[in-house]
Amino acid sequence: MKLLPKSSFFFVLLLLIYSSCKKENNNNPKNIYKITFYDSISYHKSDAGKQDSAIYYTRKMLEIAKDEHDVTSEKEAYNKLAIYFKKNKNVDSSFHYINKFFALSKKTRDTLSMAKALYKKGWHYRRIDSLNLAKRNLMDSKNYYLQIDDSLKVSYNLLDIANIEKKQGNFGMSQFYSIQGLKYIENTSNARTTSKFYYTIAVAAKERGDLPTAEKRINQALALANDSISIKTIGHSNVISFYDTKANILKAKGNYTLASDIYENLLNNSLNLGKLSKGARVRVNGNLAHTLFLKSGFNERSDSLLKNSLYFYKKEDNTSGLISINMKLAELYSNRDETKAVSYLEKVIEQANILDNKKSLYEAYHKLIMINNSKENIAKYLVLEEVVRREKDSLESRFVNTKFDFDKSENERIKAENENIILENKATNRLVQNLILLLILISSFVIAYFIYQRIKRKHKIEKVKTVHVTEARISTKVHDELANDLYELMTQLETANPEKEVVLDKLDTIYNQARDISKQIQSVDTDKGFADELSNLFRTYQSNLVNVLLKRYDTDIWKGISEHIKITLYRVLQEFLTNMKKHSNASLVVVSIEKQHKQLFIQYIDNGKGFTTEISKNGLRNAENRIRAIKGKLTFDTELSKGCKFSINVPV
Amino acid sequence: MFTKVLIAEDMDDINTGVLTVLSKLEIATIDHVQYCDDADLKAKRARKDEKPYELLITDLSFVKDHREQQLSSGEELIVTIKAAQPNIKVIVYSVEDKLQRVRRLKNEHGIDAYVCKGRKSLQELKTAIRRVFKGEEYFSEQVKNALSPKSDMEIDDYDIGLLRLLSEGLSQDEIAKNLKARSVSPNSLSSIEKRLSKLKIYFKANNAIHLIANAKDLGLI
Numbered sequence: 001m002k003l004l005p006k007s008s009f010f011f012v013l014l015l016l017i018y019s020s021c022k023k024e025n026n027n028n029p030k031n032i033y034k035i036t037f038y039d040s041i042s043y044h045k046s047d048a049g050k051q052d053s054a055i056y057y058t059r060k061m062l063e064i065a066k067d068e069h070d071v072t073s074e075k076e077a078y079n080k081l082a083i084y085f086k087k088n089k090n091v092d093s094s095f096h097y098i099n100k101f102f103a104l105s106k107k108t109r110d111t112l113s114m115a116k117a118l119y120k121k122g123w124h125y126r127r128i129d130s131l132n133l134a135k136r137n138l139m140d141s142k143n144y145y146l147q148i149d150d151s152l153k154v155s156y157n158l159l160d161i162a163n164i165e166k167k168q169g170n171f172g173m174s175q176f177y178s179i180q181g182l183k184y185i186e187n188t189s190n191a192r193t194t195s196k197f198y199y200t201i202a203v204a205a206k207e208r209g210d211l212p213t214a215e216k217r218i219n220q221a222l223a224l225a226n227d228s229i230s231i232k233t234i235g236h237s238n239v240i241s242f243y244d245t246k247a248n249i250l251k252a253k254g255n256y257t258l259a260s261d262i263y264e265n266l267l268n269n270s271l272n273l274g275k276l277s278k279g280a281r282v283r284v285n286g287n288l289a290h291t292l293f294l295k296s297g298f299n300e301r302s303d304s305l306l307k308n309s310l311y312f313y314k315k316e317d318n319t320s321g322l323i324s325i326n327m328k329l330a331e332l333y334s335n336r337d338e339t340k341a342v343s344y345l346e347k348v349i350e351q352a353n354i355l356d357n358k359k360s361l362y363e364a365y366h367k368l369i370m371i372n373n374s375k376e377n378i379a380k381y382l383v384l385e386e387v388v389r390r391e392k393d394s395l396e397s398r399f400v401n402t403k404f405d406f407d408k409s410e411n412e413r414i415k416a417e418n419e420n421i422i423l424e425n426k427a428t429n430r431l432v433q434n435l436i437l438l439l440i441l442i443s444s445f446v447i448a449y450f451i452y453q454r455i456k457r458k459h460k461i462e463k464v465k466t467v468h469v470t471e472a473r474i475s476t477k478v479h480d481e482l483a484n485d486l487y488e489l490m491t492q493l494e495t496a497n498p499e500k501e502v503v504l505d506k507l508d509t510i511y512n513q514a515r516d517i518s519k520q521i522q523s524v525d526t527d528k529g530f531a532d533e534l535s536n537l538f539r540t541y542q543s544n545l546v547n548v549l550l551k552r553y554d555t556d557i558w559k560g561i562s563e564h565i566k567i568t569l570y571r572v573l574q575e576f577l578t579n580m581k582k583h584s585n586a587s588l589v590v591v592s593i594e595k596q597h598k599q600l601f602i603q604y605i606d607n608g609k610g611f612t613t614e615i616s617k618n619g620l621r622n623a624e625n626r627i628r629a630i631k632g633k634l635t636f637d638t639e640l641s642k643g644c645k646f647s648i649n650v651p652v
Numbered sequence: 653m654f655t656k657v658l659i660a661e662d663m664d665d666i667n668t669g670v671l672t673v674l675s676k677l678e679i680a681t682i683d684h685v686q687y688c689d690d691a692d693l694k695a696k697r698a699r700k701d702e703k704p705y706e707l708l709i710t711d712l713s714f715v716k717d718h719r720e721q722q723l724s725s726g727e728e729l730i731v732t733i734k735a736a737q738p739n740i741k742v743i744v745y746s747v748e749d750k751l752q753r754v755r756r757l758k759n760e761h762g763i764d765a766y767v768c769k770g771r772k773s774l775q776e777l778k779t780a781i782r783r784v785f786k787g788e789e790y791f792s793e794q795v796k797n798a799l800s801p802k803s804d805m806e807i808d809d810y811d812i813g814l815l816r817l818l819s820e821g822l823s824q825d826e827i828a829k830n831l832k833a834r835s836v837s838p839n840s841l842s843s844i845e846k847r848l849s850k851l852k853i854y855f856k857a858n859n860a861i862h863l864i865a866n867a868k869d870l871g872l873i
Contacts, residue, residue: 504771505771507771508770508771511770511771512770515747515749522750525752529752532752533752536750536751536752536798538805539751539797539798539805540749540751540794540797542797542805543793547805547854547855547856548805549805549806549807549854549855550805550806550807551806551807551808552806552807552808587856588855588856588866588869588870590807590870590872605870605871605872606870607866607869607870642869643869643870645871
């Protein structure tokens, strides 16, 4: 309990911080408030039917929104203006603001607003009979709604499109779009839209001659209008149209009694659908009259009904209505009074010519030649038949084309979906492949590392071996050359009493031997100074007793030859010279060095005592081994007291 | 004779030998040290006292031991002392006979004598000191070659060609003509003569016949 005041204090503090932060973010809260204010006031004004003041306040709202760069409010204002202007019957201004609304939505990539705007544009185009433009806008709107998964709006769009197609006479397309739209709405309880879809399908199917479908669909539509509440939802005039269509279908099926019953019911308001509008009444009258005629031939009721309708259409100056009624009158009189029938038909022809309605003309001539088959009429009839047939053909082919286009686009969509699936699979496969590749890479790295380690160890062992060999050689030398001589001297000193000079001479020899051994393992400059190093080697053995001659050669041949080849050659020549000095008593030595066709060719010649091959076996084994190690070849040619000749070939 | 000499040599016995030689030369002050750093310090001290050493006798290699040294070799010592005292005389007394090393010491560091340790080296050292005192140079027999021109004992294809012509019994005149005919130069009589006398020295020959015999023995022709 003690904690309570403390924690509440904190809460207040947090609130204060929060509110202050919020204030900082919106630097002008006054304008935000104004926008909200104008928004609501314009809404209420419009609701109260005062569109002018609603427009006035919305414009104010628009100004502030523009000043504040508040795009959301700006869009809202355009939308509202469009609505209020439409309500105010100023359709052009409304259309103007719709376009602005759309442009801004597109700029801000607001899919929902774009869909809304496009739908409204579609409505406007439809109003001015730009049916194709209207269709395109509605189609775009539908696609945007699809993106945001608003299936109700998608179905609205499709219904409108279906109605436009119906109006254009493309009943197949109309039916197709209706069926499509139905899919989006079927599982909802939106009776109004669903029934309208059924109605549209029914009308389209009837026009295409598919009466069973038409009947089934119109029954579905009427099933939804089964009580007063749902009738109200769907709308009385819509339900009247449903019944009218049902009657028309029955009439087309030849079920005249049922059809005329429905017409009578509509006219009597026995279906509780309210009073018919004048247009609807005239239409139903016409239909009833025609049904009665079809049922029982000429009768007075049909005659009066049709004449009433004729009067009404004349007053309204409704040409297409007049055509329809005159045609029905001509039919009514065809068996009874041919003169009258012909005069009605002539009226039909006259009116159809005004509208350029080829179908009505064709029908009129068709009836005309039944009564009066004059050559003139037959000729006209044949021409019209041709025209109508061609029109029908072109309509059909257009329908087929559109259908085909649709199928094509559908196929493409399916194909695209399949491709997506394939791509996804591919992506998965690629991932797996990458993983495998990575695994292989890692394992090969590991293997390579182990192999490298093994090679390294092998090299190390070899290196150690070489060191051991060298050590053994030096040890032999020290033992054979130094230790033996020293022992000899020691025994001499012990047994005899040699002169000091003799001892000193002997010691000097041993000293020089020791130095020679040291020289043989001294480091050699194998870099740029190698040629100098080599000629110095020869010069070291140059003395009063021996001339070491070097045949001039291009010292550049040493460039690019590997270090161990150079060292090996140096050591071998050094050994030759040491042997020469020690054993051969030579006075002349000639060394030549050449490089030809990637082969180093070195020749050593002296004029000393030479040696037998027996001795050479031991004496030259070392040199031979060295040369073999650099993949070279050592050949020698010697005879006792005739000097010796060594040739070395090394590939480089 | 020199009055003040510094010896840097790490081997006591060798030192004793050197001291024996030097004592016979009537030199007033002979200091010897076993480390290069000590040698440097002594030289510095002497310069400070304005009684600098006149001669430095030094080994090249000093065996490394527990004492940490700034200067680890005779070469470094020579460089350091020569830098502070450019007119000091230097004799190197060493086992080493690598010609490049000797050449570098002579040409870059300006040593006056190089004596190789050996059977007769103490005698040589005495000679060297005397020579250096007179302002001359001294280099032991083994390393003398280091200072002679490089192309000393080189022969080439021209020389072998010459020997071949001579072995074919041609006289010097005929050789000259032959060379001219093949437009090989030099082909003047005097240059041929000069070349042949040089070859006689190279091949240790007393006359032309001896020269050809030696060349034939070697299988050059």
